[in-house]
Amino acid sequence: MTAIAGVHPYAEQFPMLTDDELADLAESIRANGLRQPIVVTPDGLVLDGRNRWAACQRAGVKPATMVYEGDPADCVIDANVRRRHMTTGARAMSAALVLAAAGRRRDGRWIGWSRTSQTSGRSSGEREALRQAGVVLDYAPDLAAPVVSGEVTLNAAYERAQRARGSRRLRDDEDAARAHLEEHAPELVELVADGTHGSYREVAWAALLIEDERAGAARSERDHQQQSKRTYAHLAGTVRFLAQLDAALGGVNRVMDAYDPAALDATAGADPAGLEPDSLRRASHFLAQLAEWAERRNKA
Known part of the structure; x- marks a missing residue:
């Protein structure tokens, strides 16, 4: 062995x-x-x-x-x-x-x-x-x-x-760089032709970096839009819930007229540690903005 x-x-x-x-x-x-x-x-x-x-x-x-x-x-x-x-x-x-x-x-x-x-x-x-x-x-x-x-x-x-392979070709091959510019950025071909802006490879490489930067910005914008849509969907759901709650209770205002904040401390099993002040303030700010929006819609 x-x-x-x-x-x-x-x-x-x-x-x-x-x-x-x-x-x-x-x-x-x-x-x-x-x-x-x-x-x-x-x-x-x-x-x-x-x-x-x-x-x-x-x-x-x-x-x-x-x-x-x-x-x-x-x-x-x-x-x-x-x-x-x-x-x-x-x-x-x-x-x-x-x-x-x-x-x-x-x-x-x-x-x-x-x-x-x-x-x-x-x-x-x-x-x-x-x-x-x-x-x-x-x-x-x-x-x-x-x-x-x-x-x-x-x-x-x-x-x-794959992107690196394409970039290498543009960096090393003058003919490939010119073909890339003629297809994707024909206005830049003239910059090389007048002899003042370097070779096709140099211009194509600079253009590629700009394209990558723009593509990254476009992806960020799409991600932002998708996040906004999700946020709006959550807000719409919150508004529907509040409307249903108001109807179910016969009007939140009438309920709150008789509400005593001290009842929170007197409630058996209450857990104040689960209440985050910042979260409650954000919720309060949202409800205040929602009320202003509702008033504007009613006056319109």
């Missing part, structure tokens, strides 16, 4: 279980033993079973090992293809990191993937996720770790990588 000498770098591209999950696994191994051996390279580096090895160390159990002599990248990816605590995007990004480390990413393509087992039995969605993960590694590699951890979705990272 080959002794474990450490963890293979490919296996480290997939995240470990949480501390609580490792504790549960260690308890299970302590009670029932290790049911599945840890897969290692001929020189003892863990390819599959990093969590089981950590749990065995916690449980004080010597793990059984099994030597794998094939391609370590294939072994690691196959072993982690169905990790339940990872999303499809996170698994795809981890697999992409393994393949890239194995030298299988070249010129924007996965090299030899038809010969590797990571595509066999995969759904079209999983294959597409691996393709997108490759684009992220090419144009936005800083997002790889956040995708693996779940902090950023693969779709969001892919969109940013």
Whole structure:
């Protein structure tokens, strides 16, 4: 039985279980033993079973090992293809990191993937996720770790990588920059033609930054409008409730004529701690504005 000498770098591209999950696994191994051996390279580096090895160390159990002599990248990816605590995007990004480390990413393509087992039995969605993960590694590699951890979705990272790819073309290719300007900002083509505002690439790059800023402002405005609509809907519901309450009580004014504020303190089980003064003041301000609005509507 080959002794474990450490963890293979490919296996480290997939995240470990949480501390609580490792504790549960260690308890299970302590009670029932290790049911599945840890897969290692001929020189003892863990390819599959990093969590089981950590749990065995916690449980004080010597793990059984099994030597794998094939391609370590294939072994690691196959072993982690169905990790339940990872999303499809996170698994795809981890697999992409393994393949890239194995030298299988070249010129924007996965090299030899038809010969590797990571595509066999995969759904079209999983294959597409691996393709997108490759684009992220090419144009936005800083997002790889956040995708693996779940902090950023693969779709969001892919969109940013696509924008970066388009930006790079405009920055590096004069013909592509001119074509972009002719299609999206033909008035700027003349700025380059007179020779006073730099190259097509420089003007296109500046225009792209402005487009991104405007797009961000448009998104903020749409978010604001949607929030306003939700707020108005809540206010409309409040107004309807107050109208129904007024009708049900035969008129709030008549009820309040006989109201004694001291009754709050005398009420059995009253909990003044649940009354937030600021919330009550905001509610009072809203009702005052609502009364003014109702008076204006009645006079109109």
